[in-house]
Amino acid sequence: MKDELPKLPMTSTSSSYQNTESKITGVTTIQVKYMNEITQTLELLSGARVSYTVYDGLGRERSSSTEVVDDNGNVTIPCYSDDIHGSGSYSGTIHVQDNYRLRVYHPQTGSDVVGSFSGEFATDCGQQIPVQASFKMSHVFKRMSQTISKSRSFFQEQRGKIDVHIEWDVDNSFYCGSLPPFISPWCSDGGDDVIVIKDRPGADGYPDSHIGGPYGDFVVAHEYGHAMHAKALGGNVASGECPSPHYLDGAHNLQCAFSEGFANYHGAVGVKNGNIYVNDFEQNEFYPAVRGGGDPDDGSIIEGAVAAFLWDLTDPSNESHDGADYPGSYVADIIKTCKTDGSRANGVDHLIACFQRQIPSYSGYFDTRSSSPSSFSESATEPGSWNRTDVKALCRKNLYGENYDGPPLTVSVSDPVNLDEGEQGTWTASTNLSGASYTWFADEGAGWFQIGTGSSVTWGKDFISSTITVDIKVEAVKGSETASAQTSVIINNNDGGGGCNGVTPNQICP
Numbered sequence: 233m234k235d236e237l238p239k240l241p242m243t244s245t246s247s248s249y250q251n252t253e254s255k256i257t258g259v260t261t262i263q264v265k266y267m268n269e270i271t272q273t274l275e276l277l278s279g280a281r282v283s284y285t286v287y288d289g290l291g292r293e294r295s296s297s298t299e300v301v302d303d304n305g306n307v308t309i310p311c312y313s314d315d316i317h318g319s320g321s322y323s324g325t326i327h328v329q330d331n332y333r334l335r336v337y338h339p340q341t342g343s344d345v346v347g348s349f350s351g352e353f354a355t356d357c358g359q360q361i362p363v364q365a366s367f368k369m370s371h372v373f374k375r376m377s378q379t380i381s382k383s384r385s386f387f388q389e390q391r392g393k394i395d396v397h398i399e400w401d402v403d404n405s406f407y408c409g410s411l412p413p414f415i416s417p418w419c420s421d422g423g424d425d426v427i428v429i430k431d432r433p434g435a436d437g438y439p440d441s442h443i444g445g446p447y448g449d450f451v452v453a454h455e456y457g458h459a460m461h462a463k464a465l466g467g468n469v470a471s472g473e474c475p476s477p478h479y480l481d482g483a484h485n486l487q488c489a490f491s492e493g494f495a496n497y498h499g500a501v502g503v504k505n506g507n508i509y510v511n512d513f514e515q516n517e518f519y520p521a522v523r524g525g526g527d528p529d530d531g532s533i534i535e536g537a538v539a540a541f542l543w544d545l546t547d548p549s550n551e552s553h554d555g556a557d558y559p560g561s562y563v564a565d566i567i568k569t570c571k572t573d574g575s576r577a578n579g580v581d582h583l584i585a586c587f588q589r590q591i592p593s594y595s596g597y598f599d600t601r602s603s604s605p606s607s608f609s610e611s612a613t614e615p616g617s618w619n620r621t622d623v624k625a626l627c628r629k630n631l632y633g634e635n636y637d638g639p640p641l642t643v644s645v646s647d648p649v650n651l652d653e654g655e656q657g658t659w660t661a662s663t664n665l666s667g668a669s670y671t672w673f674a675d676e677g678a679g680w681f682q683i684g685t686g687s688s689v690t691w692g693k694d695f696i697s698s699t700i701t702v703d704i705k706v707e708a709v710k711g712s713e714t715a716s717a718q719t720s721v722i723i724n725n726n727d728g729g730g731g732c733n734g735v736t737p738n739q740i741c742p
């Protein structure tokens with residue numbers, strides 16, 4: 233994708249100076265940084281725009297241009313000089329906006345300007361001139377810009393340009409589209425597709441504003457998660473259902489937990505360095521809930537637990553219960569396309585039906601869903617390593633604190649149930665899971681003895697003096713699970729001779 237401004241041709245603003253001959257004598261490099269006031273370090277403002285004007289030696293405007301600050305924080309301005317008036321000068325402004333992804337602006341002034349500069353080519357040409365932009369808007373732009381890059385590469389989805397403004401007079405940060413309609417006066421003028429970042433310390437119990445620091449960086453990535461969900465994942469049908477306030481460790485409702493759980497998950501994957509919630513999601517610290525009005529043991533209504541479930545799907549399979557290591561694009565595709573009973577999924581229970589390609593059990597699970605769906609559909613491409621048991625294990629662990637090793641092992645034994653003396657019978661075991669191993673036993677009335685291994689066994693009796701009943705048993709083992717099945721077999725006496733004579737009603741001959 234192309235996010236940079238094209239290099240515009242230098243615009244000549246006057247044609248009355250044709251008797252002077254201008255010459256480009258080099259470039260002046262403007263390096264744009266801002267002071268991160270939380271870490272007390274200077275950061276490059278890469279990706280922002282610089283608009284500048286060039287003047288001749290008499291201060292008359294000669295050209296202007298807009299350029300994007302490169303990865304090294306630099307913009308170069310061709311130095312102006314002409315043979316009559318000598319070298320000229322320049323001035324410019326710094327804007328926290330790019331072409332296609334992001335615009336940060338001040339809510340009262342509507343301005344995206346975070347700094348300005350000017351200088352003389354006579355002294356600056358060939359030099360790198362440091363320019364410092366203001367902190368707050370620059371930092372929100374920088375972190376949001378990094379989040380957008382990570383989000384696009386991780387989820388393989390992109391949305392249109394987002395408007396972001398910082399606001400003193402709010403008690404929290406939010407994406408307008410994730411709120412009930414018209415709840416916020418800061419949303420109505422700019423429409424719903426706006427992110428508001430809180431710039432007031434202490435208003436929601438946190439000591440800092442949401443600008444700067446690990447929590448602020450998480451908030452930026454969380455709110456962009458809502459904006460991405462709404463515009464790149466086919467709309468967020470679960471938005472607007474959260475109580476206020478709501479909490480990572482609150483038991484609220486299915487819709488809130490889905491909408492906020494995805495935003496929290498996006499917040500964890502969308503921060504470039506040092507995300508504060510990675511370990512919490514890995515450890516599922518928000519389960520069981522300690523707040524909210526719902527069942528604290530029902531993780532399907534806890535946003536932190538839903539985030540932990542999504543997190544485990546796409547992080548490495550680094551825990552004993554975590555066999556899944558799926559790409560973010562798979563999660564994005566499921567959210568985009570998952571339907572139950574023909575409607576978009578609006579809770580993690582619906583998503584689980586699509587992730588595991590099977591409607592989950594509602595007995596003891598998802599108690600707040602009034603009725604279980606009877607059908608589901610999705611059009612994601614399952615990863616090559618997809619495995620239903622892995623998905624179920626993450627669901628049970630993160631949402632209900634249970635261990636799940638897969639469905640219980642079951643085994644059954646085939647016929648025959650009648651043989652004649654001297655006849656060999658072959659029995660075959662069937663299990664619900666592949667990969668089990670088998671041991672076969674017989675009991676003629678004096679205890680079990682082994683007659684073979686493998687998924688089938690062949691065995692028989694010769695020369696019995698009277699008809700007997702023999703029990704045939706198979707024991708199946710897979711991992712830590714065992715299962716067994718047995719059948720009773722009548723072996724008919726044939727008056728001491730092998731083979732089938734077919735002379736009494738009890739005899740069954742082939």
Ligand SMILES: [Zn+2]
Pocket residue numbers: 410454455458492495
């Ligand atoms: Zn949120």
